[in-house]
Amino acid sequence: MPHKCVRCNTLFVDGSKDLLKGCSNCSGKFFFFVRKEALEKAEEIGNRLTEEEKIQIERDALEIIGSDVDPDAPIILDLESINIPSSGKFELDLVKLFRGEPVIYKLEEGKYIIDVAQTFKNLKGKK
Amino acid sequence: MIKKLKLFFKEMFFIFNVKKSVKIGLYGPPNGGKTTLANKICEDWIGEEMGVASSVPHETREVKIKESVVIKSRGRELKFNLVDTPGISTKIDYEDFLSHKLDVKEAKQRAKEATKGVIDAIKWLDNMDCVLVVLDSTKNPYSQVNITIIGNLAARDIPVLIVANKIDLKRSDIKKIEAAFPQYPVIGISATKGNNIEDFYEEVFKLVKRR
Numbered sequence: 001m002p003h004k005c006v007r008c009n010t011l012f013v014d015g016s017k018d019l020l021k022g023c024s025n026c027s028g029k030f031f032f033f034v035r036k037e038a039l040e041k042a043e044e045i046g047n048r049l050t051e052e053e054k055i056q057i058e059r060d061a062l063e064i065i066g067s068d069v070d071p072d073a074p075i076i077l078d079l080e081s082i083n084i085p086s087s088g089k090f091e092l093d094l095v096k097l098f099r100g101e102p103v104i105y106k107l108e109e110g111k112y113i114i115d116v117a118q119t120f121k122n123l124k125g126k127k
Numbered sequence: 128m129i130k131k132l133k134l135f136f137k138e139m140f141f142i143f144n145v146k147k148s149v150k151i152g153l154y155g156p157p158n159g160g161k162t163t164l165a166n167k168i169c170e171d172w173i174g175e176e177m178g179v180a181s182s183v184p185h186e187t188r189e190v191k192i193k194e195s196v197v198i199k200s201r202g203r204e205l206k207f208n209l210v211d212t213p214g215i216s217t218k219i220d221y222e223d224f225l226s227h228k229l230d231v232k233e234a235k236q237r238a239k240e241a242t243k244g245v246i247d248a249i250k251w252l253d254n255m256d257c258v259l260v261v262l263d264s265t266k267n268p269y270s271q272v273n274i275t276i277i278g279n280l281a282a283r284d285i286p287v288l289i290v291a292n293k294i295d296l297k298r299s300d301i302k303k304i305e306a307a308f309p310q311y312p313v314i315g316i317s318a319t320k321g322n323n324i325e326d327f328y329e330e331v332f333k334l335v336k337r338r
Contacts, residue, residue, distance in 0.1 A: 028278065060235075064243045082242065088221030088235035090242040094272065097249045098279040 004095065049086060056087040061105040082106065148194075149207040149335055152255040154248065154280075156272045157184040157214025157241075159261040160292040164318040165193070165211040171324070172198050178211055183227040185241035187213045190251050200328050205335060212251060213244030215272050252279070257286045257334050264291035264315060265298040268307040277308055286337040288330055291315040295322055 003012045008026040012018045022028060049057070061084060083091040083106045097103070153161040162180040169177045177193050179186060193209045219241045224234035252258075258280055262268055280287050289308055291301045295317035305313045314330045316323045 028282070060239050064239060064246070082246075088231075088238045090219040090238060092217050092219070092242065092245055094215065094217055094249075094275040097246060098252070098275060100253075103246060 008099075053087055057084045060084060060087060064105070149205075149256045149338070150210055150254055151207045151331070151335070152210040152212060152251065152258045153261055154212055154252075154258050154276055155214065155261040156263075156270065157216055158182070159214065159263045160318045161214065161261045162187050162211055164259070164261055164290065164292065164316075165191075165209060167318045167321065167324065168196060168198070168209060169193055172196055177209070183229070184223065185214055185216075185219065185237060185244065187211060188237070188240040188244040189213065190244075190247050198328050198331065200325070200332055203332060205332055207335065210251065210255065212248035213241065215245050215248055215276060216241075217271055219245070252283070252285075255285055256338050257288070259288050259290050259331075259334075261290045261292055261318075262304060264293050264301055264304060265296050268304045273307070277311070281310075286334050287311050288334045289313045290327065292318050295320045 003016070004010070005012070005023040005026065005028045008023060008028060010023055010025045012023075018024050061082075064082075081093045081096040081101060081104050083093075085091065153165055155161055160180075162178045165177040166180060169175055173193070173196060178191050190213070191211045193211075195206060196209045197204055197206045199205075219238045221231070221234035221238040224237050225231070229237065260273070260276060260280070262273060277287065277289075289304060289311050291299070291304045291313055293299055294301065294315040299315070301313060301315040312330060312333070314323070314327050316327045318324075
């Protein structure tokens, strides 16, 4: 079972020396278990949603963001901070949120919304 | 003489720094007792409550600030801004609220607001000078949320005091929390009953000194 560093999100395979010595990337010593089954399950749920549910989920995400994002312009990325498997259900990736990465809402497979205002704020803070 | 001078300047620096409105944040998972503790502090020193506490998870869904809270202990004074934050969790499911007499519409609205609350709480972390991590001492401390919060506070060099709340309950186990986070000071209290609250205030003085 792979492990994810809490600080920098680096993945390590089970039995890796880094789990004992600390993360080779950032020296962090906190790791999470990552279950592959959880990822597959999330994909399954996404496929089962009705069009009506998907629209409601989009509305929920936009309401949470509260900024001007064009909902008709999908932004596809390989990462997400918040997954909305169905209306009223939210799964949060605390590691990414704590790292101040862009707040990205995964609505269904291949469709994401990004909190643009927060992303720019994060970029400004890093300069 | 040099030692006395050093001590004098250290104390002066401490007083000067404290006057620059120190922000103390209350962080932790939902239902740990953050708002109950915030209310206890405000009732003790200001004479008014800060927010509504309830047994329904995610009651606090917005960051709340109480400015200029002044606490006293052993002839010293400490002035700070108290920041109560929404409970941090990895999963928010409206179905969990249905058992608390909320209808589906209300539960979904609550889930949405709670999710936004988690994001806001994390955004606010960079503004904190010190953090009180409030944990329910009757629950297992080895959770993803607790480890993430405390790990990130360590990465940001923010001084932490772990508050093991609900020590008045039978299942309370402070030692388990101390064993889980041995590198941090842990103080056991009951925010509802006021148990050990004087020692807690003393620890808050020490916490602010560490920043």
